[in-house]
Amino acid sequence: MDEPSATEPERDREDAGESVIATRGLTKRYRGGQLAVDGLDLTVPAGSVFGFLGPNGSGKTTTIRMLMGLIEPTSGAARVLGRPMPRSSRAVLPHVGALIEGPALYGFLCGRDNLLRYDAADPTADPRTRRARVATALDRVGLTAAAGKKAKAYSLGMKQRLGLAAALLQPRRLLVLDEPTNGLDPQGMREIRSLVRELASDGTTVFLSSHLLDEIEQVCTHAAVMAQGRLITQGSVADLAAGVRGRLVVTTPDTGDAARVLKEQGAADVVVTDDRVTAEPPDRDLAEVNAALVTAGVRVRGFGVERASLEDAFVALTGEGFDVAG
Ligand SMILES: Nc1ncnc2c1ncn2[C@@H]1O[C@H](COP(=O)(O)OP(=O)(O)O)[C@@H](O)[C@H]1O
Numbered sequence: 001m002d003e004p005s006a007t008e009p010e011r012d013r014e015d016a017g018e019s020v021i022a023t024r025g026l027t028k029r030y031r032g033g034q035l036a037v038d039g040l041d042l043t044v045p046a047g048s049v050f051g052f053l054g055p056n057g058s059g060k061t062t063t064i065r066m067l068m069g070l071i072e073p074t075s076g077a078a079r080v081l082g083r084p085m086p087r088s089s090r091a092v093l094p095h096v097g098a099l100i101e102g103p104a105l106y107g108f109l110c111g112r113d114n115l116l117r118y119d120a121a122d123p124t125a126d127p128r129t130r131r132a133r134v135a136t137a138l139d140r141v142g143l144t145a146a147a148g149k150k151a152k153a154y155s156l157g158m159k160q161r162l163g164l165a166a167a168l169l170q171p172r173r174l175l176v177l178d179e180p181t182n183g184l185d186p187q188g189m190r191e192i193r194s195l196v197r198e199l200a201s202d203g204t205t206v207f208l209s210s211h212l213l214d215e216i217e218q219v220c221t222h223a224a225v226m227a228q229g230r231l232i233t234q235g236s237v238a239d240l241a242a243g244v245r246g247r248l249v250v251t252t253p254d255t256g257d258a259a260r261v262l263k264e265q266g267a268a269d270v271v272v273t274d275d276r277v278t279a280e281p282p283d284r285d286l287a288e289v290n291a292a293l294v295t296a297g298v299r300v301r302g303f304g305v306e307r308a309s310l311e312d313a314f315v316a317l318t319g320e321g322f323d324v325a326g
């Protein structure tokens with residue numbers, strides 16, 4: 001390798017807050033004319049767990065393929081670990097572990113042999129530590145017991161785990177995981193989430209895509225939201241949710257009266273479920289709203305504003321629900 005590792009000054013700049021991934025106007029139009037990614041400006045801070053969120057067809061995988069130098073952008077630029085892609089692929093990719101949609105596996109080999117072969121194809125990987133690193137990676141993704149089974153007999157979830165193990169064979173500065181929980185059951189999803197947290201606590205920046213909002217919310221420090229190839233917003237998860245007011249929730253046996261008073265007080269989108277009335281909070285002091293309920297004889301058992309979720313933020317930003325399939 002001509003450039004086996006990034007220079008120290010470069011690493012310092014990154015630690016000082018330089019982004020690990022930065023794109024400017026990144027655009028991909030496929031040959032068929034499909035505009036899959038449209039003028040993307042993405043900034044992924046060092047040390048973040050960055051959720052790349054968007055419904056199916058919103059351009060996540062296309063973006064990741066451009067970041068990894070697998071396809072050329074139509075226009076715009078991408079930098080990964082401070083270097084331009086795809087031009088610096090040979091210098092950058094050894095520091096990046098990637099799991100991209102449909103990992104390529106040899107079905108006739110067992111899981112362990114797939115990893116041994118994958119590692120052997122990496123000129124930066126030390127053959128002396130290969131067996132031990134493969135065993136550790138299998139263990140981290142929970143595949144030790146199935147390591148001797150042929151990959152063609154693996155479930156989708158097991159293939160996904162094997163792809164993840166391949167990304168973990170060496171210490172990385174950046175992990176790029178495209179829908180890492182695809183095909184996993186809820187228990188498997190939890191395991192992947194705790195693995196991602198563990199990797200992040202070692203200082204690895206993790207960039208993961210998902211079409212599942214709560215998954216992003218549970219594990220990510222930062223997020224970017226995509227829809228139809230365009231970036232809708234990006235920032236820390238806390239800031240994204242804070243930009244949106246949560247819903248007002250009143251718990252009471254007198255739901256009918258409570259709903260009427262809330263409407264009189266200017267609350268919008270009033271919804272009654274069982275003993276709860278929820279609404280968009282009106283633009284006034286909520287103490288007055290509470291007093292009005294009590295004055296009207298509503299027995300208020302609970303009154304408060306629920307913290308806004310990323311889903312609320314998404315709905316507020318796009319004016320639509322999240323589960324729109326592309
Ligand atoms: N190789 C391709 N050729 C043409 N169109 C493609 C190709 N890959 C993806 N697309 C289209 O580009 C858009 C974005 O796809 P993709 O990046 O896979 O989205 P996501 O990963 O968010 O589901 C979709 O409309 C998809 O149909």
Ligand SMILES: [Mg+2]
Nearest residue numbers: 060061101179
């Ligand atoms: Mg995809």
